[in-house]
Amino acid sequence: MAYTGFLSALRSGRKLHISRGRCRSTVASTKRREEKEQQLEGCTLVEAVPVELISQTHKDAIAPENQIHIDFDNTQEAYKSKGNMELLRSLLVFKLCAVDVLVEKNKELMELSKRLLGQRMFERLMKMTFYGQFVAGEDHNSIKPLIEKNRAFGVGAVLDYSVEEDLTQEEAEKKEMDSCVSEAEKESPDADHREKKYKAHRQFGDRRGGVISARTYFYADEAKCDNQMETFINCIKASGGASADGFSAIKMTALGRPQFLLQFSEVLVKWRRFFNFLAALQGKSEMMVLEQKLELDQLKENLIKLGVGSKDDIENWFNGEKLGLSGTIDLLDWNSLINDTTKISNLLMVPNLETGQLEPLLNRFTAEEERQMKRMLQRVDILANYALDNGVRLMVDAEQTYFQPAISRLTLEMQRKFNREKPVIFNTYQCYLKEAYDNVTVDVELSRREGWYFGAKLVRGAYMYQERARAKEIGYEDPINPDYEATNRMYHKCLEYVLEEIEHSRTANVMVATHNEDTVKFTLEKMNKMGLSPTENKVYFGQLLGMCDQISFPLGQAGFPVYKYVPYGPVNEVIPYLSRRAQENRGFMKGSQRERSLLWKELTRRVLCGQIFYKPVY
Ligand SMILES: Cc1cc2nc3c(=O)[nH]c(=O)nc-3n(C[C@H](O)[C@H](O)[C@H](O)COP(=O)(O)OP(=O)(O)OC[C@H]3O[C@@H](n4cnc5c(N)ncnc54)[C@H](O)[C@@H]3O)c2cc1C
Numbered sequence: 097m098a099y100t101g102f103l104s105a106l107r108s109g110r111k112l113h114i115s116r117g118r119c120r121s122t123v124a125s126t127k128r129r130e131e132k133e134q135q136l137e138g139c140t141l142v143e144a145v146p147v148e149l150i151s152q153t154h155k156d157a158i159a160p161e162n163q164i165h166i167d168f169d170n171t172q173e174a175y176k177s178k179g180n181m182e183l184l185r186s187l188l189v190f191k192l193c194a195v196d197v198l199v200e201k202n203k204e205l206m207e208l209s210k211r212l213l214g215q216r217m218f219e220r221l222m223k224m225t226f227y228g229q230f231v232a233g234e235d236h237n238s239i240k241p242l243i244e245k246n247r248a249f250g251v252g253a254v255l256d257y258s259v260e261e262d263l264t265q266e267e268a269e270k271k272e273m274d275s276c277v278s279e280a281e282k283e284s285p286d287a288d289h290r291e292k293k294y295k296a297h298r299q300f301g302d303r304r305g306g307v308i309s310a311r312t313y314f315y316a317d318e319a320k321c322d323n324q325m326e327t328f329i330n331c332i333k334a335s336g337g338a339s340a341d342g343f344s345a346i347k348m349t350a351l352g353r354p355q356f357l358l359q360f361s362e363v364l365v366k367w368r369r370f371f372n373f374l375a376a377l378q379g380k381s382e383m384m385v386l387e388q389k390l391e392l393d394q395l396k397e398n399l400i401k402l403g404v405g406s407k408d409d410i411e412n413w414f415n416g417e418k419l420g421l422s423g424t425i426d427l428l429d430w431n432s433l434i435n436d437t438t439k440i441s442n443l444l445m446v447p448n449l450e451t452g453q454l455e456p457l458l459n460r461f462t463a464e465e466e467r468q469m470k471r472m473l474q475r476v477d478i479l480a481n482y483a484l485d486n487g488v489r490l491m492v493d494a495e496q497t498y499f500q501p502a503i504s505r506l507t508l509e510m511q512r513k514f515n516r517e518k519p520v521i522f523n524t525y526q527c528y529l530k531e532a533y534d535n536v537t538v539d540v541e542l543s544r545r546e547g548w549y550f551g552a553k554l555v556r557g558a559y560m561y562q563e564r565a566r567a568k569e570i571g572y573e574d575p576i577n578p579d580y581e582a583t584n585r586m587y588h589k590c591l592e593y594v595l596e597e598i599e600h601s602r603t604a605n606v607m608v609a610t611h612n613e614d615t616v617k618f619t620l621e622k623m624n625k626m627g628l629s630p631t632e633n634k635v636y637f638g639q640l641l642g643m644c645d646q647i648s649f650p651l652g653q654a655g656f657p658v659y660k661y662v663p664y665g666p667v668n669e670v671i672p673y674l675s676r677r678a679q680e681n682r683g684f685m686k687g688s689q690r691e692r693s694l695l696w697k698e699l700t701r702r703v704l705c706g707q708i709f710y711k712p713v714y
Contacts, residue, residue: 163624164620164623164624164630164654164655165620166620166650166651166654167650168613168616168617168646168647168650169694170650171646171694171695171697171698171701172698172701173649173650173653174645174646174649174650174694174698175645175646175649175694175695175698176249176649176653176712177245177246177248177249177251177645177649177712177714178645178712179710179711179712180699180702180707180708180709180710183695183698183699184699185224185225185228185229186229186642186645186691186695187692187695187696187699188225189225189226189229189230189642189681190681190688190691190692190695191692192225192226192678193678193681193688194688194692198678199678199679202674202675202678203671203672203675206218206222206671206674206675209221215668218667219667222667222674223667226674226677226678227667227670227674229642229677230640230641230642230643230663230673230674230677231258231641231642231663231664231665231667231670231673231674232253232641232662232663232664233664234664234665234666234667235664235665235666236330236334236664238664239255239662239664242662243662245712245714246652246660248714249649249652249653249712249714250649250651250652250653250654250655250656250658251648251649251652251658251659251660252341252342252343252652252657252658252659252660253335253342253343253659253660253662254335254342254343254344254345254491254638254659254660254661254662255331255334255335255344255345255662255664256311256331256345256661256662256663256664257327257328257330257331257663257664257665258311258663258664258665258670258673259665259666259669259670260311260312260313260669260670260672260673261314262669262671262672263302263314265302268301268302268303268304268314269298269299269301269302270301271301271314271315271316272296272298272301272302272303272314272354273296273298273301274315275314275315275353275354275355276295276296276354276355276358277295277296277355278355278359278461278462278465279460279461279462279465280460280461280462289455290362290457291362291365291366291572292570292571292572293362293497293498293567293570293572294358294359294361294362294365294498295358296358297566297569297570299569300562300565300566300569300570303496303562304672305561305562307558307559307561307562307676311347311672311673312349313347313349313350315349315352315353315354318468318471321350321351321352321353321471321472321475322475324350324351325350325351325475325478325479328344328346328350328351328479329478329479329482331344331345332344332479332482332483332486332488332490333482333486335486335488336486336487336488341487341489341633341657342486342487342488342489343488343489343490343491343522343607343636343659344483344488344489344490344491345490345491345492345493345661346476346479346490346491346492346493347492347493347495348472348476348492348493348495348499348502348503348506349495349499351472351475351476351479352468352469352471352472352473352475353465353468353469353472354499355465355468356440356465356468356469356472356502357499357502357503358498358499358502359444359457359502360444360501360502360505360506361498361499361500361501361502362446362457363443363444363445363446363457364501364502364505365501366446367446374398377398378394378398433473433509436470438470439466440466440469440470440473441456441461441465441466441469444456444457444461445457473506476506476510477510480510480513480514480520480521483514483520483521484514484520489519489520489521489522489551490520490521490522491522491524491553491607492507492510492521492522492523492524493524494523494524494525494526494555494557495559496559496562496563497529497559497563497575500526504523504524504525504535504539507521507523507524508523508539508542511523511543511548511549511550511551512546512548515543515548515549515550515551516547516548516549517549518549519549519550519551519603519605520549520551521551522551522552522553522605522607523539523551523552523553524552524553524554524555524609525552525553525554525555525590526555526556526557526558527554527555527556527557527583527586527587527590528556528557528560528576528577528583528586529557529575529576529577529586530575530576530577530586531575532586532590533586533589533590533593536552536554536590536593536594537593539552540593540594540597540604543603543604544597544601549603549604549605550594550597550603550604550605551604551605551606552594552604552605552606552607553606553607553609553638554587554590554591554594554606554607554608554609554610555609555610556583556587556610556612557576557583560576563575563576564576584612584614584615587610587612587615588615588618591606591608591615591618591619591622592622594606595619595622595623595626595628595635598626598628598634598635599626599628602632602634604634605633605634605635605636606634606635606636607635607636607637607638607659608635608636608637608638609637609638609639610638610639611639611640611643611644611647613644613647613690616637616647616651619635619637623635630654630655630656630657631655633657635656635657636656636657636658636659637651637656637657637658637659638658638659638660638661639658639659639660639661640660640661640663640677641660641661641662641663642677643677643680643681643691644691645691646690646691646694648660
């Protein structure tokens, strides 16, 4: 039979290895649910009739007179923390961003100004304009006054060291190919069965192209990854020192050779497909992943028919002692992943639907590759421990879809370890992805069953243009929603799901990371209906420094936990970041037009009220 190989692997000594990387089986805690369920990666098994998982009633809705309404047009409140010079600077910067040629040629213009003005004058010019608007300062010390001022007005900080290497496109492509292609692939490029989506392609090697907001790291060597880890540690320490409820953000691509993220992503996706195949056997392939509750008895029967083990084997596989106290089989054990004795390449096995065999993703990994994979995980673990010790919550940023399954899964493994008593680790979900809702719901469900704190940052997504161009040219399905409206619907649907989970259990936490005023209003409305007070600290808001102050400050002053991503770094080294800020604030964008008109309104108001020398008091 087709799955004999799969079965024999399961039955043999390889069984546990196989399961670890990619299968998960859970049984719902009896305390929480009457149902007895089991879940494999992206695929739920259920014996009882499913019960309603989330309360749809809003019995605790806040009485209308006590509901919190924020007037995002009240410029006096929004810009209370800003002097007139700061308002003028914002207006100037946003106005410059409206000039197409300046935005398109911004890097060349900055280079030219540096040559004409000299370094010192150039730095002064930048500090009076773009750098002053979007970057907090050069280092931990110089950013302190700004952070303290923002905090005095109710707005916290997520420190984000924004230095980027200024590589040429060729250099970036070379680095990417060197770090994403394994030794085995280099030796015999045609011998592997890798999927093209999860392989590096030179023409998309410069991952900086077509990206909004996000910073890009290129792998150089292990020492550089260690340096980047040190930088993240410094951010965590500074966040911990600065407040009792700090956040810090990290990017996995900064912490190791990206080859591992590509390979691990491919493995996870292939296993997901295998479980979809099992769901299809029960006629459930068209359902949402969370709805794909496989009948356990039927599944067992299917596996037996397919030759995947004897009845006893299969009973044992699903019901044995492995279920443990929480009713969860821990198949990808974080502790063992980072343990020196675990060979990670052993986990990179994939089921072949045609042969029924479990196959290694690559024929060979060098000892150095093995060490590099391990070090990446160890660095992440070190950061998580620092975060825990310093009382800081760690947000793992989302990146490109060919890395993201691995990033998200490794983050989830950290959540299982570190989010036992409070939410320490936050995963990021990109709602421009067609699969966003499936990703959110499956992870929430898992947290619910396993009893850890779900923590999420919801974003729309920063890599849309790049993702679309890559999918089209390389030849795989576009992972992005068909249009902006679909992304908006997806964002609100995911957010609603997490909010309902908060209503249900008060263990989930979410950061609504957006500059979109409608989404912020949508969240406030839902919180009012749910009776969720901002002081419960379950819903946070996030914007970038220098953008959408008319959203962040009124929220902060009304008592909502709101955070700015605060970039910092020396002027010359944050130029790539500034370049992206210019792109995102282009005049034709709805948000930036609104911001300009509000800034203008407030300046006019101050002049008319005789507040020409207005100074924020705090
Ligand atoms: C605090 C913070 C943290 C962030 N962290 C991350 C992160 O970890 N990873 C990450 O990827 N991004 C991250 N971002 C960036 C984010 O994903 C968005 O790119 C950015 O915030 C713009 O989206 P918006 O919701 O603010 O605004 P909007 O202007 O409402 O939305 C713009 C976004 O909508 C989507 N969109 C636009 N046109 C279309 C279309 N035709 N079809 C489908 N979708 C479309 C795109 O995602 C685009 O970026 C972060 C943003 C913030 C504020």
